[in-house]
Amino acid sequence: MIYGIGTDICDVRRIQASLDRHGERFAQKILSEAELATWHQRSERWPERGVRYLATRFSAKEAFSKAIGLGMRMPMTWRLCEVGKLPSGQPHIVLHGGLKTWFEAKGLSVHISVTDETDYAASFCVVEIIGKNGL
Template identity: 30%
Template sequence: MIEGIGVDIVSVDRIKRVYERFGRKFLDRVFTEGEIAYSFSYSNPFCHLAARFAVKEAVIKALKKPSGLTLKHIEVKNNSDGSPEVKIEGLNRKIFVSLSHEKKYSVAMVIVI
């Protein structure tokens, strides 16, 4: 049974502007070390950061804004086949995620079972 659905869209330029203003402080507040390393392994890390930010927001919406859950608690990893998956320590629910990004926007959809 589906417990929740969430969707979010993020401007890549918005993430870039926040990074340019706050730098590593912003990254450390929102993303895990793995997410930062993955994103900065690309020539344009901001579309990857924006996609991960969108996933985190979509997860919070799908879980109906649970108390105590922060963006940093939600980690987006890639499976061995390259598809994204969501890890949340202490949460025992199946989370399906789809994300996409292009030059200006990143979008994510999440289904929680």
């Protein structure tokens, strides 16, 4: 059973403008430690790719926050929600701390899709109820 659906589109140029204004502090606010390490690697090799990586993570977390119905209110925070990658390359959501506890207590499961093009990053998220409350 679907608990919520979220979608987000992000202008990569807006992310670049935030990086220009705030520097790495902006990335540190949005990204988990693991994501921040990946961002550094991608940014060093190809700065535009690093900006698009940050934009896709921003977009995915926005879509997820909409799908769970919290927006950016506790227990949802940027850094407690991480966008990982399975060995197949498929993106997946990894939760931490109080957000993980809240999500698991509700018996939820998440599916995320992210994409980017030169000027835009977009994400689509579906959150399902699993177990005895849902499927």
